[in-house]
Structure formats: C-alpha cells, structure tokens
Amino acid sequence: MGSGRIIGTGEMADLVRNYDWNSTPLGPIEAWSKELVTIVNLTLTSSSPARTMWGPQLILIYNDAYRPIPGPRHPFALGKSAREVYSESWHVVGPLLEQALSTGKTVFYEKLLVPLPTQDGVRDAYLNYSFNPIFEDGAIAGLFGSLHDVTCEVVALRKLAESEARASRILQSIGDAVIVTDERACITDMNHVAESLTGWSLIDARGELLTTVFHIVDEKLRKPVESPADKVRRLGTIVGLANHTILIRKDGVETAIDDSGAPILDDDGKLSGIVLVFRDITERRLAEEVALQERARAFEALQQAPVFFALLQGPDHVFTMVNPPYLRLVNNRDVLNKPVRIALPEAAGQGYIDILDKVLQGEPFVGDSVRFQVEAAEGLPSDERYLDFVYQPLRESDGSVSGIIVVGNDVTERKKAQDVIQRLAAIIDSSDDVIVSKDLNGIVTSWNAAASRVLGYSAEEMIGASILTLIPEHLHSDEKIIIDHIRAGQRMEHFETVRRTKDGRLLDVSLTISPVKDEKGNIIGASKILRDISIRRQTEQIQQDLAKRAAELAAIVESSEDVILSKDLNGIIKSWNGAASQVFGYTAEEMIGQSILKLIPDDLRDEEKQIIDSIRAGRRVEHFETVRLTKDGRLIEASVTVSPIRDNKGEVIGASKILRDISARKRIEKSLLQAEKIAATGRMAATIAHEINNPLESVINLLYLLRSKIADEDGLNYLSSAEEELGRVAHIAKQTLGYYREHAAASAASLSEITQHAVTIYEPRCSAARIKISTFFQSSRKPILRRGEMMQVISNLIANSIYAMPNGGHLSISVEDIDEPVGGTVLTISDDGVGIAPRDLPRVFEAFFTTRSTLGTGIGLFVAKQFIEGHGGQISITSQIDSERHGTTVRIFVPLHTPYDVPRNA
Numbered sequence: 068m069g070s071g072r073i074i075g076t077g078e079m080a081d082l083v084r085n086y087d088w089n090s091t092p093l094g095p096i097e098a099w100s101k102e103l104v105t106i107v108n109l110t111l112t113s114s115s116p117a118r119t120m121w122g123p124q125l126i127l128i129y130n131d132a133y134r135p136i137p138g139p140r141h142p143f144a145l146g147k148s149a150r151e152v153y154s155e156s157w158h159v160v161g162p163l164l165e166q167a168l169s170t171g172k173t174v175f176y177e178k179l180l181v182p183l184p185t186q187d188g189v190r191d192a193y194l195n196y197s198f199n200p201i202f203e204d205g206a207i208a209g210l211f212g213s214l215h216d217v218t219c220e221v222v223a224l225r226k227l228a229e230s231e232a233r234a235s236r237i238l239q240s241i242g243d244a245v246i247v248t249d250e251r252a253c254i255t256d257m258n259h260v261a262e263s264l265t266g267w268s269l270i271d272a273r274g275e276l277l278t279t280v281f282h283i284v285d286e287k288l289r290k291p292v293e294s295p296a297d298k299v300r301r302l303g304t305i306v307g308l309a310n311h312t313i314l315i316r317k318d319g320v321e322t323a324i325d326d327s328g329a330p331i332l333d334d335d336g337k338l339s340g341i342v343l344v345f346r347d348i349t350e351r352r353l354a355e356e357v358a359l360q361e362r363a364r365a366f367e368a369l370q371q372a373p374v375f376f377a378l379l380q381g382p383d384h385v386f387t388m389v390n391p392p393y394l395r396l397v398n399n400r401d402v403l404n405k406p407v408r409i410a411l412p413e414a415a416g417q418g419y420i421d422i423l424d425k426v427l428q429g430e431p432f433v434g435d436s437v438r439f440q441v442e443a444a445e446g447l448p449s450d451e452r453y454l455d456f457v458y459q460p461l462r463e464s465d466g467s468v469s470g471i472i473v474v475g476n477d478v479t480e481r482k483k484a485q486d487v488i489q490r491l492a493a494i495i496d497s498s499d500d501v502i503v504s505k506d507l508n509g510i511v512t513s514w515n516a517a518a519s520r521v522l523g524y525s526a527e528e529m530i531g532a533s534i535l536t537l538i539p540e541h542l543h544s545d546e547k548i549i550i551d552h553i554r555a556g557q558r559m560e561h562f563e564t565v566r567r568t569k570d571g572r573l574l575d576v577s578l579t580i581s582p583v584k585d586e587k588g589n590i591i592g593a594s595k596i597l598r599d600i601s602i603r604r605q606t607e608q609i610q611q612d613l614a615k616r617a618a619e620l621a622a623i624v625e626s627s628e629d630v631i632l633s634k635d636l637n638g639i640i641k642s643w644n645g646a647a648s649q650v651f652g653y654t655a656e657e658m659i660g661q662s663i664l665k666l667i668p669d670d671l672r673d674e675e676k677q678i679i680d681s682i683r684a685g686r687r688v689e690h691f692e693t694v695r696l697t698k699d700g701r702l703i704e705a706s707v708t709v710s711p712i713r714d715n716k717g718e719v720i721g722a723s724k725i726l727r728d729i730s731a732r733k734r735i736e737k738s739l740l741q742a743e744k745i746a747a748t749g750r751m752a753a754t755i756a757h758e759i760n761n762p763l764e765s766v767i768n769l770l771y772l773l774r775s776k777i778a779d780e781d782g783l784n785y786l787s788s789a790e791e792e793l794g795r796v797a798h799i800a801k802q803t804l805g806y807y808r809e810h811a812a813a814s815a816a817s818l819s820e821i822t823q824h825a826v827t828i829y830e831p832r833c834s835a836a837r838i839k840i841s842t843f844f845q846s847s848r849k850p851i852l853r854r855g856e857m858m859q860v861i862s863n864l865i866a867n868s869i870y871a872m873p874n875g876g877h878l879s880i881s882v883e884d885i886d887e888p889v890g891g892t893v894l895t896i897s898d899d900g901v902g903i904a905p906r907d908l909p910r911v912f913e914a915f916f917t918t919r920s921t922l923g924t925g926i927g928l929f930v931a932k933q934f935i936e937g938h939g940g941q942i943s944i945t946s947q948i949d950s951e952r953h954g955t956t957v958r959i960f961v962p963l964h965t966p967y968d969v970p971r972n973a
Contacts, residue, residue: 069096072104075111077131082142083111091146092122102203106211113213119201121209125149125164136214138184155189156182164198164210171200171207178221193221246343247331252277252296255340264324264347266317281343286311286323295328296341303338305329314345323349354464375477378461379407380470384423386410387470396452396477398444413442422458426471432458434475436482453482499606501576501597504583507554509534509546512592521599523569537566539573553582553593566597575600630705630726633712636683638663638675641721650728652698666695668702682711682722692729704730767793788828813967816852818892819844819882825861826880829869837875838868846882846892850961851968856934857961863927864896864957870919871900871955891940891962902948902955911944938965 070084073096088095093103103121110117111130118129118136127149129136137144137152144152153160159181167174175197183192198212244261248254254272262268265280272280277296284291298306307327314324326345333339370390378388383406394400402410408420417440426432434456443449456475460468495502501518505511511534514526522537529536535543545564552559562578576597583592624631630647634640640663643655651658651666658665664672674693681688688709695705706729712721770790777783826842833840868878879897884890903911903918910916912932917925928944935942939962946955 069099072096072099073111074108077111078142079129079131079134079145080111082145083107083128086146088146091126092124093126093146100203100208102201102208106201106209110211115213116215117211117213119209119211120149120164120198121201123168125168125210127152133214135216136183139186140184155184160196163196167198167200167210168207171202173197173199174212178217191218192216193218241344243344243346246272246277246281246345248277248296248341248343250300250338250340252294252300252341254280261345264314264316264322264345266320277341277343280317281345282315283324284313284315286313295326295343299328299330299341300338303330322347323352351464373476375456375473375475377402377473378470379423379473380461382424382427383408384420384427384471392477393473396441396454398441398447398450400444411442413440423471426458426460427468429460429468431460434458436478451479452477453479501599502594503529503534503597504592504594505534506592507550507590509550518597521568521574521597522566539565539567549580549593553580554590556582556590558582563600630728631723632658632726633721633723634663635721636679636719638679647726650697650703650726651695668694668696678707678709678722682709683719685711685719687711695726703728704733788824791824792828813851813853813965815849816854816857817846817849818852818857818894818961819846821852821854821857822861822880822882822894825858825865828862829865832869833878836869836872838872838878839876840878840880843879843881843883846884848884848892848963850892850938850963851965852938852961853934853967856937860931860934860959861894861896863931867927868896868898868900868955871898871902876900876954885960889962891960894959894961895956896959897954897956899954902953903944903946904948908944908946912942935959935961938962938967940965 073080073084084096093099096104099107106119107128110119110128113130114132116130116133116136118127118133120127125148127144127147129145134141140152149164150157150161159179163174163176166172175195177195178193179196181192181194181196182189193216195215195217196212197214198210200207201209201211239258241258242260244264245258246254246261247256254275254277257265257267257269257272262272265272267275267280278294281294283294292312295306305327307325312324312326314322316322324345325348326343328341328343330338331340331342372390373392375392375396376388376390377386377393379385380387385404385406386402387404389402394402397411400410407423408415414420417438419439422432434454436453436455439452439454441450441452454475455478456473459472459474461470461472463469495515498515498517501521502513502515503511503518504513511529511532514524514529518529519525524536535546538546542564549559549562559578559580562580564576564578565573566576567573577600579596581594582590583594585591624644627644628646630650631642631644632640632647633642640658640661643653643658647658648654664675667675671694678688678691688707691707691709693705693707694702696702706727708725710723711719712723714720767790770786770793774783774786777786823842823844826840830840865878865880872878876899879895881895883893885893907918911928913925914929915925932942941960943958944955947953
C-alpha cells in the first residue's frame with residue numbers, strides 16, 4: 068500500500084499515512100513522485116520544526132516539532148493550503164513563499180515578525196524563517212524548510228535593554244547609598260548617595276576594591292569589620308552588617324550606618340557581582356538611644372505603678388515586659404518570653420488573641436469592665452476578674468507596629484460593688500413595698516416607685532418634704548418615738564400603724580425601720596419599708612392560690628400518661644415528668660440539663676431547628692407526628708405538640724412539649740388497614756372464584772372427554788399435568804369461596820416432588836426467556852402438607868424470579884433436609900435478577916405491595932406467607948441490587964411435623 072512509502076514514527080507520521088490524500092491535489096500516496104516522498108520523509112524525521120509545501124496550492128505537510136506553529140488548527144492544517152492555514156499571516160509570508168516558488172531561490176529571514184493563531188486569538192511571534200525550493204523534472208514543485216520560534220529570545224533581549232536602562236535610573240533615584248561591584252569586589256557603579264557618604268566620586272572609585280572605598284570599623288572596638296563583599300563571596304547569600312558599624316569617609320568623617328550585601332548571579336547561578344546597599348542611621352541611632360532611655364524610665368515607673376502593665380512583641384504577642392501587678396493578675400505564672408497563646412491559654416478561648424491581632428494592625432482597643440477568667444496556677448484557684456485596660460499599638464520610628472502596650476486596672480471589686488449597688492437599686496425600685504429614707508429631722512431623702520404608686524406622691528413632691536406629710540395628725544407623736552429608737556441604734560420591725568395617701572385615704576400599713584450609718588458608723592438617718600397590709604394579705608391569698616394551682620398543675624403533669632417536658636431556646640431540657648421516664652427510659656436526673664437532641668435520631672435533627680424557629684416566632688406546633696429515640700435505642704412513633712413559654716414580659720424563653728407515644732395506635736391503624744385490604748381481597752377473590760367455578764368445571768369435563776381421543780404417551784402426560792393444574796385451580800377457587808381449612812386436604816407429600824413438578828411446568832417458559840435452571844434435590848422426607856398450597860407458593864416464587872430476569876439469567880432451586888436447630892425441610896429459590904431495593908424489602912409480604920409497574924397484584928407473597936406460616940413454617944427474603952452482585956434469594960422452612968400432622972383418631 069502507499070502508506071508503506073512513509074517512514075518515521077510519531078503523531079504526524081501516522082496522520083500522513085492515514086490521511087485521505089485523494090481529497091487533495093496531491094492524490095494518493097502511491098501516486099506521489101519520488102521527490103515528494105523523499106522530502107516528506109525528510110520533513111517527518113527531522114528533529115527541528117520542518118514543513119513541506121507542495122504544488123501551486125502549497126499543500127502543507129509538517130512534522131511533530133512543527134505542531135505548535137498552527138496552534139489550534141492542528142491537525143486540521145495537514146493537507147490544507149498554506150494560504151488557508153495561515154490566513155492571518157499571509158500578508159507577511161505569502162509574498163515570500165510565492166516569490167520563492169516562482170524564482171527558485173532559497174530564502175532565510177531572521178527574527179521575522181509573523182502573526183500566529185492561538186487558542187486565545189492571534190499572537191505576534193518572531194521566527195527564524197527559511198525555505199528551499201524542491202525541483203521535480205527540472206521544475207519547482209514545492210518548498211521545504213525549517214523554522215524556529217525565537218520570540219522569547221527577542222522579548223528577553225528587549226527586556227534586558229529596558230531593564231539595564233531602568234536599573235541605571237533606579238540606582239540614581241534610590242534614597243539609600245548603593246555600590247555595585249564585579250565578582251572580584253571591584254567597584255563598577257555607585258549612586259550619588261554612595262558618593263556623598265564615602266567621599267569618592269564614581270570616576271575615582273570605578274575599578275577600586277570595595278574595601279578601599281567602603282572603609283568600615285566597629286564603633287566600640289575601632290577594629291575593621293569584614294567587608295560585606297567578602298562575606299557575600301564567602302557565604303553566597305544576602306548578608307547584613309553587625310550593629311554599631313561606622314563608615315569612615317575619604318576625608319575621615321565618621322558616619323553610623325547599617326547595610327546589606329547581596330550576590331548577583333548569572334544564568335548558571337555563578338557569582339557575577341555584588342550589590343551593597345547602606346544608609347546613614349546617625350539620626351535614627353540618636354532617636355533610638357533617647358527612646359531606650361525613655362522606655363527604661365517608663366518601665367521603671369511602671370514596675371512601681373499600681374496599674375498592671377505588659378509589653379508584647381511580634382505577631383505571636385510574646386511577653387517582653389511585665390510588672391508585679393500583672394503577674395499577680397495571672398496568678399504569678401511565668402509568662403516572660405512566651406507567646407500569650409502559650410503563657411495564658413485561657414486568653415485564646417475568651418477572644419483576647421483576636422483583639423490583639425487587630426491591635427497589631429494599628430487599631431487601639433479600650434476595654435471597660437471586661438471579664439477575664441484566670442486559670443488556676445501556683446496553688447492559686449481559678450478566678451473571675453473584671454478589667455479596665457488599653458491595648459495600645461507600639462510604633463517604631465518608621466511608623467510600623469512592632470508590639471502592643473498593655474496597661475490597665477483590676478476593677479473586680481469595683482465591679483462587684485457596682486453590681487451590688489445596681490442590684491440593690493433595682494430591687495428597691497422594682498419592689499412592691501414602699502421604701503423611703505429620711506434624715507434624723509424626718510426629712511425624706513429617697514423615694515421609690517412603689518412609694519409613688521401606693522401613697523400617690525411623686526419623688527419630686529416628697530424628697531425634701533417632712534415625713535409628717537404621710538402621718539395623720541393624731542399619730543404625729545409616733546414619729547418622735549420612731550426617731551428616738553433610731554438615734555439609739557434600734558431597729559423597729561413590723562410596726563403596724565396608719566398612713567395617709569395624697570388623696571386622703573388612710574392605709575393600714577406595716578413598717579420596718581432601720582438606722583442608716585455613714586462610713587464612720589454614725590447614725591445619720593433611717594430607712595423605712597412600708598407595706599400596705601391589705602395588699603399583703605391579698606398577695607398572700609393570691610400566692611396561696613397560685614401555690615395550690617401550681618401543685619395541682621404539677622400533680623397533673625406528673626400523673627399524666629403523656630410525656631410532658633420543657634426546654635429553653637437552646638434545646639436544653641428544664642423539666643421531665645414521670646411519663647417521660649417510662650416512655651424514654653431516662654430519669655429526670657439524667658435528662659434535665661441535657662440537649663433535647665439526645666431523643667432525636669440523627670437523620671431527623673433538622674426538625675428541632677424548625678420547631679425552635681416556630682417557637683421563637685411564637686407559633687404553636689400541634690400534633691406533629693415524628694420518630695424519637697429511647698435510651699435502649701428503640702425508635703418510637705410519637706405525636707408532638709409544642710407551645711411557647713413566655714416570661715412576664717411576654718418574651719418567648721422556651722417551650723413546653725407534650726409527646727404521646729403513638730406506636731401502638733400506628734400498629735393498630737396499620738393492622739386495620741391490612742385487615743380491610745384482606746377483607747376487600749377476600750370479597751373480590753370470592754366473587755372472581757364464583758364466576759370462574761362453572762366454566763372451570765366445563766373445562767375439566769372437556770379434558771376428561773379428550774382423554775379418550777389421545778393415544779400419544781407424551782400427549783397423555785401433558786393432559787395429566789393440565790388436569791392436575793386445573794384441579795389445583797379448582798381447589799384454590801373452592802378455598803377462596805369458603806375460606807375453609809380441613810385437615811383431610813393435607814397429606815404426606817415430598818417437597819422435592821412438588822418442586823420438581825413446578826419446575827417441569829415452568830421449564831419451557833424459562834427456556835424461552837433464556838433462563839438457565841439448576842436444581843438440587845436432597846430431601847426424602849414427606850411431611851403432612853397441603854399440596855395445592857405448596858404448589859401455589861412455589862409457582863409464585865418461580866414466576867417472580869422469571870419476571871426479575873427480563874434479559875435472561877440463572878435460576879437455582881434446591882430442597883434439603885435439616886436437623887438443626889429444628890428438624891424439617893428447606894426450599895431455597897435464588898435468581899440473579901435485578902433484585903429488590905433495601906427500602907422495599909421490609910414490605911414485600913404486605914398485601915397489595917408490589918414493585919412492578921404494570922403486572923402484579925401485590926398479594927402473591929402475602930398469600931405465600933400465610934400458607935407457609937399455616938404449615939408452621941417460615942419464609943424469608945434477602946436481596947441485592949449492586950451492579951456486580953444482584954439478585955434475590957427466598958428461603959422456606961417447613962417443619963417435619965406441621966400443624967396438619969394430626970393423629971388419625973383425633
């Protein structure tokens with residue numbers, strides 16, 4: 068064949084061999100000239116990008132190395148006209164190709180700018196472009212050439228030139244001093260700042276050793292410091308000078324500097340030069356010294372200060388300074404030179420690390436009475452502290468943040484005192500009792516809200532007024548007695564008297580009066596608690612009624628057969644009645660304080676969020692049927708009613724839940740539904756059986772008459788089988804009509820023989836369905852059976868297997884005798900059909916449940932189960948639906964002695 072003329076390997080060689088050249092002007096390969104075959108083979112075996120363009124149309128043939136040139140048009144470009152393939156660049160290369168084709172001259176262009184197609188559009192490429200004419204019978208037949216993409220080289224040269232010019236400009240514009248040397252540390256360039264600091268001009272310094280121009284010594288020891296150039300050559304890395312380095316200028320002037328040196332490496336990684344950058348740090352050194360002195364003084368002051376102080380450095384917030392109050396705050400733990408996260412692990416859990424991270428970005432933080440839980444340490448217990456503090460960024464001279472200053476006060480005692488005062492003020496202001504205070508002259512000094520409510524005067528009206536305003540005139544003498552007791556430091560309790568309201572009403576009240584002392588213990592006045600006795604009595608009655616009602620409700624809840632519990636909005640259980648313990652198995656001690664999720668299966672936990680959302684919105688959830696989990700792992704069906712619990716402000720603070728175990732009800736409903744289905748089935752089946760009974764008798768009679776007409780032995784056998792099956796149908800119809808059971812219908816029978824008979828009947832159908840049957844019968848026992856029922860069960864199971872293997876398969880049937888654990892016979896029917904889905908498997912024995920889309924009534928397995936259990940046996944099904952392992956196995960156990968095995972004299 069013509070493809071054998073093409074040599075070489077690779078993608079393009081294969082493409083050329085397999086290409087339909089008849090569709091091109093070149094024609095089939097076997098018709099190609101020797102010149103064309105030779106130049107194509109040369110192209111394909113070339114290691115450089117090469118192509119051949121043949122004929123007036125310049126048909127393109129190229130090698131593997133050339134593939135990136137046509138880009139996304141590969142392999143379409145093979146066998147196409149060059150004009151078509153390179154339409155974007157034809158205005159550049161077209162005239163050159165056509166000229167070479169017409170003149171026969173070899174063409175070479177270096178760094179030719181040619182537009183080339185790419186996936187993202189057209190790119191400009193620089194090519195070393197060449198082609199030579201190929202002659203055939205003395206005439207130019209085509210062009211051959213190679214090309215190289217030198218775009219990267221051209222771009223790199225341009226960038227290098229631009230980079231050198233830019234580097235020169237940058238060098239002179241850098242604010243720091245810069246000196247550049249060659250690999251021998253001889254100076255090649257330096258900027259104006261370097262000229263100023265060294266005292267050398269570039270003209271004088273060029274070619275000099277760096278150590279000559281850049282003369283440095285240690286500020287304290289006055290000894291020469293190793294040249295950074297020597298250090299770079301020795302280490303081969305970026306280096307910096309040690310602290311306290313002095314540069315001695317050409318005229319002897321000394322300048323404090325810091326610097327760094329870096330190697331300049333060529334493309335092979337070899338040292339080609341050194342760049343040295345240095346700066347005058349005289350002013351910075353002075354500023355640092357001043358700052359150090361100020362910090363030392365500040366630190367000394369902070370060590371003696373009553374406030375706590377710490378200095379944190381770096382992104383890990385490392386303790387570099389702490390004063391004694393801070394150490395006392397953290398229970399005298401050793402925190403110096405340790406990150407906060409390690410020294411005070413509790414700080415991370417309380418959000419302080421996040422705050423420090425923000426402060427390190429330059430944002431101060433002020434804390435007011437912020438809680439801090441201190442861990443136990445050094446024999447000191449864990450403690451709750453309250454702090455006023457400031458996190459202040461520590462800024463360096465260049466404005467950067469290097470650390471954080473921590474200053475604050477432990478205000479725990481103040482916070483506790485404020486809390487006490489606030490609680491007392493809140494108690495007094497929210498008290499239902501009148502609480503007032505007065506000085507020893509009887510002038511009112513404080514007046515709570517209850518006083519305004521009970522006595523009718525506002526605080527503005529009474530503060531500064533005499534207490535006698537409230538006392539009827541005939542009782543004014545009582546006030547002197549009260550004041551005398553107070554002056555003597557005596558407390559008066561439950562003093563019953565009468566007071567007058569603003570509207571003139573007289574109230575029976577009970578007074579409790581106590582001395583008020585100043586910080587020195589001197590009595591300066593009295594506090595008075597006044598209670599309207601009538602209101603108290605009403606309140607006591609109400610409280611008694613409420614207590615009685617609460618006790619009644621508690622008794623109802625505790626005696627209820629329904630589960631009654633309450634929970635907060637986080638799902639934490641707050642109460643748990645006796646029924647809850649009985650239903651779920653958990654005691655109140657086990658569940659109060661636990662999450663309600665403990666009772667909810669994992670796959671239903673989203674329900675709790677929906678319930679809580681409804682409760683938060685104030686909505687009641689009624690008769691929500693779901694499933695819950697008991698302590699022993701059982702799942703129970705439950706009906707749940709959940710109601711919001713509100714506080715005295717009407718805000719929802721939790722939920723009460725009434726749960727009823729409806730598992731028994733569900734079972735009853737299911738049983739009733741099943742019974743109704745069975746009853747409907749019975750009615751329908753009886754009607755059908757009645758309708759088919761008469762024609763069935765006719766068919767049996769006709770078969771009887773037909774027997775005398777058939778002499779063929781096979782025909783007689785088939786006729787016998789038909790009569791037996793019709794007899795079984797008649798028996799089923801009779802059963803259906805009467806739902807009767809009689810022991811006379813049962814007899815000793817071999818399960819192997821019944822099964823073999825069923826197989827014989829279904830064998831033709833299985834063969835037609837490409838189903839292979841394998842049998843294994845190892846049973847010799849003959850228990851007392853109802854043959855018709857067993858035949859119906861086996862037939863139904865074989866029919867199910869045939870339905871499950873629409874594309875053919877394997878059906879295995881075995882009958883074996885067993886002795887353990889109970890003597891009997893086991894029938895196993897297995898197929899490799901589609902299988903039953905796990906979700907459907909538990910329901911296969913339900914009446915009217917079927918997985919078939921068109922055929923199937925859903926009563927076959929239901930009836931089979933009734934028949935097998937009627938024989939005292941068991942039926943079970945396992946199934947798989949995996950792509951590799953699939954199929955169904957039905958196992959039937961029939962005991963050696965069935966319920967129909969009744970003694971003859973019974």
